[in-house]
Amino acid sequence: MSVQRLKIGCAGLGRMGKRHALNFLQRTPRAELVAASTPDPVELEWGKEHLEPYGVRLYQNYDDMLKHEGLEAVVVASATAVHAEQAIKAINANKHVLCEKPLSTSVEVSQSVVDAANKKPNLKVMCGFSRRFDTSYRDAFNKMQTGAIGAPSVLRSQTCDKLDPSGFFVAYAEFSGGIFVDCSIHDIDLSLWFFGANSKVKSVSAVGITAVEPDLRKHNDRDNAVGLVEFHDGKIAYFYASRMMAAGQEDTTEIIGTKGKLAVNTQPQMNLVHLFDDSGVRREIPQTYWDRFEYAFVTEANEFTAAVLDNKALPLDLTSAVQAVRIGAALQEAMVSGQKIFFDESGNRVEGAKL
Amino acid sequence: MSVQRLKIGCAGLGRMGKRHALNFLQRTPRAELVAASTPDPVELEWGKEHLEPYGVRLYQNYDDMLKHEGLEAVVVASATAVHAEQAIKAINANKHVLCEKPLSTSVEVSQSVVDAANKKPNLKVMCGFSRRFDTSYRDAFNKMQTGAIGAPSVLRSQTCDKLDPSGFFVAYAEFSGGIFVDCSIHDIDLSLWFFGANSKVKSVSAVGITAVEPDLRKHNDRDNAVGLVEFHDGKIAYFYASRMMAAGQEDTTEIIGTKGKLAVNTQPQMNLVHLFDDSGVRREIPQTYWDRFEYAFVTEANEFTAAVLDNKALPLDLTSAVQAVRIGAALQEAMVSGQKIFFDESGNRVEGAKL
Amino acid sequence: MSVQRLKIGCAGLGRMGKRHALNFLQRTPRAELVAASTPDPVELEWGKEHLEPYGVRLYQNYDDMLKHEGLEAVVVASATAVHAEQAIKAINANKHVLCEKPLSTSVEVSQSVVDAANKKPNLKVMCGFSRRFDTSYRDAFNKMQTGAIGAPSVLRSQTCDKLDPSGFFVAYAEFSGGIFVDCSIHDIDLSLWFFGANSKVKSVSAVGITAVEPDLRKHNDRDNAVGLVEFHDGKIAYFYASRMMAAGQEDTTEIIGTKGKLAVNTQPQMNLVHLFDDSGVRREIPQTYWDRFEYAFVTEANEFTAAVLDNKALPLDLTSAVQAVRIGAALQEAMVSGQKIFFDESGNRVEGAKL
Amino acid sequence: MSVQRLKIGCAGLGRMGKRHALNFLQRTPRAELVAASTPDPVELEWGKEHLEPYGVRLYQNYDDMLKHEGLEAVVVASATAVHAEQAIKAINANKHVLCEKPLSTSVEVSQSVVDAANKKPNLKVMCGFSRRFDTSYRDAFNKMQTGAIGAPSVLRSQTCDKLDPSGFFVAYAEFSGGIFVDCSIHDIDLSLWFFGANSKVKSVSAVGITAVEPDLRKHNDRDNAVGLVEFHDGKIAYFYASRMMAAGQEDTTEIIGTKGKLAVNTQPQMNLVHLFDDSGVRREIPQTYWDRFEYAFVTEANEFTAAVLDNKALPLDLTSAVQAVRIGAALQEAMVSGQKIFFDESGNRVEGAKL
Structure with missing residues (x-):
């Protein structure tokens, strides 16, 4: 054989x-x-x-x-x-x-x-979306599925990169779609995963600043941004993205439910070592996205392969990738324009809040 | 003598x-x-x-x-x-x-x-404002003052209470001023402390839900709310308040600067005990605000007394207490109306975002 | 009144x-x-x-x-x-x-x-014995009492001081009774608390070194020592004492039972602050015994006072203080002589191990 | 090509x-x-x-x-x-x-x-010896090599398995060489790695109990054991091995030096998830040795392969594997006989302690 x-x-x-x-x-x-x-x-x-x-x-x-x-x-x-x-x-x-x-x-x-x-x-x-293949996120998702936190209601998630002193990300911003499309897209995808792919956005608002790289404004981008997404079914997701973390990559998520909370990577760490010296107790954290998610990409490759060979369902649906870009782009627009943006349940933009 | x-x-x-x-x-x-x-x-x-x-x-x-x-x-x-x-x-x-x-x-x-x-x-x-007297917050503030995180730029802070199954907080909401004035006021005060009492708000936006207590809507209140505050000098503060935490009180703050981050209580704990059993490794966390801040109130009493007896400056200025209420009330309004609210540098409301 | x-x-x-x-x-x-x-x-x-x-x-x-x-x-x-x-x-x-x-x-x-x-x-x-009044140790003891770890079997405990570069502890060693009597006495007392005051020692062995202060040998003392105590009822306690911790005071205890483990202060910390900077994530730890146990001494004073005024039983028995000294002195002797020391169930020394 | x-x-x-x-x-x-x-x-x-x-x-x-x-x-x-x-x-x-x-x-x-x-x-x-290939142990070793903890002086290490309720390990004990040869061998190897392969044992003492499986005594074995090794150059290693951990695998090591301490896995965890619910904050830990060291075995396979193909030095020397067995067997004997065993600097047994 x-x-x-x-x-x-x-x-x-x-x-x-x-x-x-x-x-x-x-x-x-x-x-x-x-x-x-x-x-x-x-x-x-x-x-x-x-x-x-x-x-x-x-x-x-x-x-x-x-x-x-x-x-x-x-x-x-x-x-x-x-x-x-x-x-x-x-x-x-x-x-x-x-x-x-x-x-x-x-x-x-x-x-x-x-x-x-x-x-x-x-x-x-x-x-x-690599985080869908990460063992910690999967464990959190499975725990949520078994009812460990009741009904998920609020999701906080951040994608925060270590500062790249080369300023590479300024040039990169010209084509990246902006911080919400480039970075927060992962967090947005998580909200669609944990809240369900059919979650319908009601409003988005966002603010951003350029704390370390004012030149980003040339490309309508920011180096730190916070976005707030309200869903029609009474759920909230809020996101933070940054390009100036000092210690390393900090991709953190919390899913808060009516009976509990799941926290993923709220205590980031590179490995299992702590150094005790006269400055205190110290650990290192992943420096890059790859440091943190290397094995998720391996799992992704293997599961994609298995889905094809065995003709099984893929672990995530392609349409939610479009929905993630839609939300990311709306957040980016809300940040740049300063305006809150509203949607009806069909996804059409509407004026003002419908109370 | x-x-x-x-x-x-x-x-x-x-x-x-x-x-x-x-x-x-x-x-x-x-x-x-x-x-x-x-x-x-x-x-x-x-x-x-x-x-x-x-x-x-x-x-x-x-x-x-x-x-x-x-x-x-x-x-x-x-x-x-x-x-x-x-x-x-x-x-x-x-x-x-x-x-x-x-x-x-x-x-x-x-x-x-x-x-x-x-x-x-x-x-x-x-x-x-009791957190001003908490040793951890003070340590964080002092570290910031000595430049440990560069320029503070983004502040995330939350006041999250354990769910009170008696529903007491529904009746309470009638007079509390709402979740942003009652709970987030502490986080707002922290932003004025860490960013400076003269920080001027540029915009506020907020969303809230009633995940466990729909009756709160009678009093224009919510049980979970996220607020987003933009300051004119290019800083961001964002807040989460909740009345449905399962494990206990979770009052957490992060101050992110251009060269580092200070995290206060991102790993809440009641004491120094961990229990290892067949369900994993477990610790308990404070159940109430008092559990967490008991000694801050003692310090507050002692420092107020000393300031009077020795005719020294008080550790916090009274006017910032008004500013905190002002921001809290604006957030509450933004949450209830669904509208983003804008201010000029003099604190007057203005229409729409000035880009 | x-x-x-x-x-x-x-x-x-x-x-x-x-x-x-x-x-x-x-x-x-x-x-x-x-x-x-x-x-x-x-x-x-x-x-x-x-x-x-x-x-x-x-x-x-x-x-x-x-x-x-x-x-x-x-x-x-x-x-x-x-x-x-x-x-x-x-x-x-x-x-x-x-x-x-x-x-x-x-x-x-x-x-x-x-x-x-x-x-x-x-x-x-x-x-x-101040640790008997510490909230964390008490919580651990209460959890053990309610069966959280099954039958307690092995206790590991350490009293480790931050290095005092003045070398004060060399002169101090002349009268301190040695590192096991001065430092480990707390850990020994914990073993008598958690295992029961009637626990009978079967054997003790110990080794010690002078890693930073060779002059301690003049007083038959060491700056780092490990002691091993076997009890007649099939329990083990082992202790580590050190006078050269770089980061601060590290007083840590684990009680291992047949169904779980209680860990006290295995993650020492001064407060709830973590600093993230380009060296990683860092926290400070207590610098002294007082930093760690200040409130235990307050509780001790209050409970002693209440026991007298209300004529209630004291929270710990005086005879176990003698037993703690007895074990500490035996460990010190075992360390200095290099010999293992054996006791029968009546507490008398015997030659060699009875298998 | x-x-x-x-x-x-x-x-x-x-x-x-x-x-x-x-x-x-x-x-x-x-x-x-x-x-x-x-x-x-x-x-x-x-x-x-x-x-x-x-x-x-x-x-x-x-x-x-x-x-x-x-x-x-x-x-x-x-x-x-x-x-x-x-x-x-x-x-x-x-x-x-x-x-x-x-x-x-x-x-x-x-x-x-x-x-x-x-x-x-x-x-x-x-x-x-798989731990030699684990990223955390390697990071700790490298930090020690760069002087992060001064001179390493005391090593504490444990290999603690989750209780296997099938009692398989009783039959297994007949041929395993006993708990110190089977489990602690890893910790002994770590002491030879961190202290140097030429470290010469001066004395060993050990105690063991059967807290959950008295039948182990048939094979001269125990389910919990603590061993104490003194080296001729003034260093101490002490080991704990257990077969009854409730939460899972707990393989923990601390290397204490004159200027700092390195802690490996003192906060064991399965992944980066914490669950907050009404019982507190909980995380799971590895259940088996494989859960903890899977990737170390992969690295081992790759490095062995590279050493052969490229004719490079192996990352660890074969003779230290013999030395590890020698120390493990001596600890096992000391535990069973109850006697402390002494060696001269040439590795020959001697009677009593030479002070």
Whole structure:
């Protein structure tokens, strides 16, 4: 008997592309990374060293990779700007797709991926919200499901990055969609997960500041922002995003219910070491998103692979990825305009609050 | 040589009145509780048992107590509705005043206490925001002052009570001023402390829900609320208040600066015990505000007494108590109306956001 | 009606004497500190400033203080060398006694206090093991009593002081009885509390090192020591004492039972503040025994006072204080000699292990 | 270019064998699991399902597997009783060896593996002490190396298993070498790591009890044991092992130095979730050794592989594995006999303590 492996190609070999490629190459036993594509010569060089020796075929052109013989699936890990286009091409070429978040910073473009996927119901198309695959978030979700906190009512969640003194994120802000679409998108997705994908937004309000990087205002962005989302069924989610954490990555979530609370990562830590010295008791915390969620991405790769091979349901629905972008974009607009934005239960904007 | 003690009287012997009376009687060496007043027969009975034997004179009538010979100061710990009136009477009778928070649920009435106090600059008049006297908050403030977190930029703070299944807080809500004035007032005061008393509000927005007690809506109140305050100098404070915590009192604050973060009580605990059993590792947390802040009230009593006896500056300024009520009331209005409210730098309401 | 207060005198106004005097003066409502004695002129000067103005009569001579009119009780807080003598004199003068630990570094002398007390069954005589009055230890004890951990079987406890760079403890070691009698005595007392006062020692073994202060060997002492005590009923207690902690005071205890574990202070902390900065997440811990147990001493003073005034049982038995010294002295001997020491069930030394 | 992979076979497919086999099959990119052996039909069946489809050849006979064409290395993960024999056979067949701990419960037999390895200096032979590969322990070690705690002086370490109510460990105790050889061996190895492999034992003493499983005494074993090891260079290590933890696996270590302390896993936790409900704040902890150290085993497999392929030094020396067994066996003897055991600096037993 021989084992069936999912033949997958990786689009993009940048920061996240490298990670996805290596995860499918080394840590996804049921998948076989057969191809990777990137137009970038430096990334290509990296691929020649780290992928080619293991039998991975490299392509400069994404469209060529899609024609790789036997290719069954694609992980889209390129720049956000081409996520949607590449995902749709793959779908049209009858490939299963795992697409990095977000599908697009535009709600309409994001929706076009869903539309394409809907035409191919036999394909597995997933947007990779990594926290859905994190063991701690899953444990929290399962506990909530078993009634441990009663009815979930309020969700607080934050995505806070360590300050990058290079100021890279200023240039990055031009295309990121802004702090709520780039960072808070994870927290928004969590609210849709814990409150239910059908949760309907009633209002959003937000404020933001530039505490360390005033130049962000050129791109209508901020380095610290707080957003407040009210749902029509009487639930609240509120978010904090920051790009200036001193200690490291602080991605924290609390789900408050009528009978209890679940706290995820309210005591961040890098490992199990505490140092006691004359300055007190100290521990280190993850420095990056990857430090914190590395294994979630491994699980994501494995579960996507299993869903395809075993034709099982994907662990998260593609349409909620569009809904997350919609909420993130509304928060960003509310922050920039200073205005509170209201929606009716069908998702249409309305003027003022309906009491 | 004999010791000079501050002769103080306590107005009110309800829940907080009893505590203040006993603190001044037993735990404030430089003060002498000489009198207490309450119109309530049950409270009076309590006073006969617990205060009179120690030489405390009891009065049914507050005005009579003010005439107690030698009385130098009054702690106003009666119902919120009479705080301001009693405080003003005491000021006019040339007594120093420690008044429980809030001065009033009305901004105007609160201001009238300040006006009265301003006419008697020799008197010490303080509104007791207990967290200002808590060792942890003070340690955090001192660390901030020494530059440990750079410039403070974002403050998150919450006052979350354990669910009282008696539903007492529904009736209470009729006169409490609402959840932002009753609970979040402490967090608002913290923002004025950590950001500076001159911080000027630019906008407030808020949402609230009734997750456990729909009847609160009769009094325009909610059991869970999140508020968002933007200051003109580019700072943000956001608040969460709840009346349905399952585990106990959770009063948590984070002050995020450009170079660090101070976290106060993000890991609440009743004491230093952990129980390991087949359900995991468990600790208990304070059940009430008093459990958490008992010693802050003792410090408050002692420092008020010292400020009077030694004619030193009070640790907090009376005007910021009015500012706290102003912000709390605006948040409450924003929550009930659903509208975001804007202010110019002089504190006047303005229409819409000025970008 | 007037209140009856316990008239108490304080023997010694050194480090602990000052604290006990102030506790009885200011924080023990049912007691009245009427006298204090010390032969030391500097201590006497302190008393003139801090006690005399409050009506406390000062004595240079302890015997004179015992004759103070109306004196009902004495807190012995002088040098360890005179604890027993002063306690016995007080007992013989029909005074209730609260004696600082240890009664003596000698088992025989300690026993003589018990013998004196036994002749005056109407008197309350207590040796102040402060941890018995600490809220966390009490909570742990109560949880154990209710069966939370099944049958307690193993106790680990440590008394670890912050390094005093002055090296004071070297001179101090000449009279302290050694690290097991001076420090571990608290942990030993805990084992007698949690395992029962009738626990019979089967064997003791111990090792010690001088990691920072070799001169301690002149006094047969060490700066770090680990002791191992086996009880005849199949229980184990093991202790660690150190004088070189870098971060502060670390007094930690675990009680392991057949169905659970209670951990006291395994996560030491000064307060509820965490500082997040580029070195990680940090908290401070108590620097001294007093930082950690200040309120336990207040409780001790109040409960001793109540036991006398209300003629109630004392919260701990005097004989177990002798037993604690006996075990501490045996551990110290085992450490210095390098030999394991064995006892039969009557407490007599025996040669070798009886299997 | 093609990639060179280490062709490895796995001896034993029991509990640990399965894990090692899967680690080398799926999580060790530079290794290729080519063979596995077990005489057990049930284990063989498991191999047919989980290994054979991936190209792994199964053998009933270990000697046959050693002849597998191209086999370069063996991971010995069979019953402890045959560890040494299989390791020696592999060495003699010129295979690199990764052997599960312990090499043997007998010091002499353990030494025979070292002797065999010494004759083949070109081979990499390693005994797998998994904690050496754990990120937290490594971080602690690195911090110590950089001077964070000054000179390490005292090490406290424990290996405490969750109670297995099946009582399996009673039968297991017949061949395990006893609690100090089976459990504490990890802690002993840590002391040799942190204090240095050349640390020479001066004395050992130990006590043990049977709190939950008296039948262990049939095999001269205990369910809770505390051991105390004194080193000739003035350091102390003390160990606690238990088989009755209620909450789960608690493997905790502290390294106390002259300028600080490193604590590893003093706050055990399964993940980053805390549940707040009416019983307090709760977290779960790892249930088994595997829960806690799963990734350490993966690192071990990868580093062993890299050391062979790149001909680099192994991360730990084989002789210290013998020294660990020697200390464990001495502690076990000291516990059973009740006698303290002394050694001179050459490792010879001596009578009594040399002061």
